[in-house]
Amino acid sequence: MATYNISKSFNWNGQVTDKVAQVCRMFGLMADRLAERAVKHECQLDINDGNIVYITGPSGAGKSVLLKELEKSVPAPDRVNLAQIKLPRDKTLVDCIDGDLITSLRTLSIAGLSDCFCILNQPANLSDGQKYRFRLAMALAAKKKFIFADEFCSNLDRTTAAVISYNIHKFARRTGTTFILASSHDDILLDLSPDVIVVKELSGPTQVIYKNLKLKTYAEPGVKRQAKYLACRFTAG
Numbered sequence: 374m375a376t377y378n379i380s381k382s383f384n385w386n387g388q389v390t391d392k393v394a395q396v397c398r399m400f401g402l403m404a405d406r407l408a409e410r411a412v413k414h415e416c417q418l419d420i421n422d423g424n425i426v427y428i429t430g431p432s433g434a435g436k437s438v439l440l441k442e443l444e445k446s447v448p449a450p451d452r453v454n455l456a457q458i459k460l461p462r463d464k465t466l467v468d469c470i471d472g473d474l475i476t477s478l479r480t481l482s483i484a485g486l487s488d489c490f491c492i493l494n495q496p497a498n499l500s501d502g503q504k505y506r507f508r509l510a511m512a513l514a515a516k517k518k519f520i521f522a523d524e525f526c527s528n529l530d531r532t533t534a535a536v537i538s539y540n541i542h543k544f545a546r547r548t549g550t551t552f553i554l555a556s557s558h559d560d561i562l563l564d565l566s567p568d569v570i571v572v573k574e575l576s577g578p579t580q581v582i583y584k585n586l587k588l589k590t591y592a593e594p595g596v597k598r599q600a601k602y603l604a605c606r607f608t609a610g
Contacts, residue, residue, distance in 0.1 A: 374421050379442045383412040414438045416571060416579040422518070423545050425565060427525075428555040430573035436555040437523050439573060443553055444521045452519040455508040460496040466507060467492045470514045477514075483540045484510035485533055502529050506537070513544060518551060525554040526561060534558070538565035 385407045387393065397404050414435045420426060426443075428436045444452060461469055466486060470477035481492055484506040491499070496507050505528060512520045526534035538561040545552055554567075562570075572580035 374419055377418045377420060377443055377446050379414070379416050379418070379439055379446070381414045381438055381442050414442070414573070414579070416581055418443070418569060418571070418581060419583075420551060420569065422551060423549040424568040425542065425545050425552045425554065426569045426571065427562070427565060427567035428553070428571040428573060429557060429559055431575055432557055434573040434575050436557070436573050439571060439579070440521060440523055440553060440555045444519075447519045451517055452521060453512045453515045453517045454521040454523075455505070455512055456523060458508040458511045460499075460504060460507070462495055462497040464495065465493050466496060466510075469496065469507075470510060472514070480514050481507075481510050483513060483537075483544055485529075485537045485540070486510060502533075505529070509537070513550075516548075518549075519553060520550060521553045523555045525556040527556050527558060531558075531560055534561050535564045542566045 387407070389397075389404045389407075393407075394404060396402075397407070412435075416439060418426065428439050430436055444454060466481060467474070467477050470480050472480070478487075478492070481487065486492055486503065486506050491503060496504065499507060505526075509522065512522070526537055529537070541552060542565055544550065554565075568584055570580075570582040572582065574580075
């Protein structure tokens with residue numbers, strides 16, 4: 374087990390223009406408070422090999438910030454991020470995956486790519502959803518210890534997202550690959566069955582929930598109820 378301490382702050386360094394001053398007056402703010410108030414993103418995570426860590430919360434809460442800071446804590450040779458995978462124009466999907474034919478087809482299938490015309494297409498010609506799934510397949514084929522994916526399955530139909538989530542769960546258990554995923558969707562929790570849920574709200578401390586339902590930190594009652602709701606969802610059944 375490894376422990377990761379994540380901390381990132383953003384200070385306000387803008388200029389107090391006439392419009393800024395007017396907005397401050399509208400909301401009863403002193404301009405000095407803007408400079409004093411820093412946006413902080415903090416959490417501590419205990420992660421085992423083969424764990425699935427799922428960072429969730431509303432848009433703008435800082436999920437991507439936590440994911441990126443956690444990625445920096447992992448040595449570059451041990452990780453791959455879907456967003457950094459390029460789309461070849463001179464190869465078909467099946468030729469982009471290393472290994473024999475069966476291995477390539479199996480890897481593409483895990484990522485939800487099994488249509489004949491799709492796997493014989495070039496990655497650059499795919500739809501946005503197919504491009505995401507291709508990048509996921511490439512990440513699986515890279516055989517890295519950690520796979521990072523922001524907006525995990527966010528742009529896919531929810532049935533496809535559920536199938537891929539279940540496939541990722543099985544892949545992590547079989548290979549010991551650790552997944553760090555972020556998304557605002559909670560409808561895939563039962564299929565993904567993450568080992569750790571990180572709940573990032575727009576305000577208040579970050580919640581870290583492990584499969585034993587223990588809350589690592591505590592926040593306001595409303596946030597705590599949301600965290601418990603998510604905990605029940607990903608442990609149900």
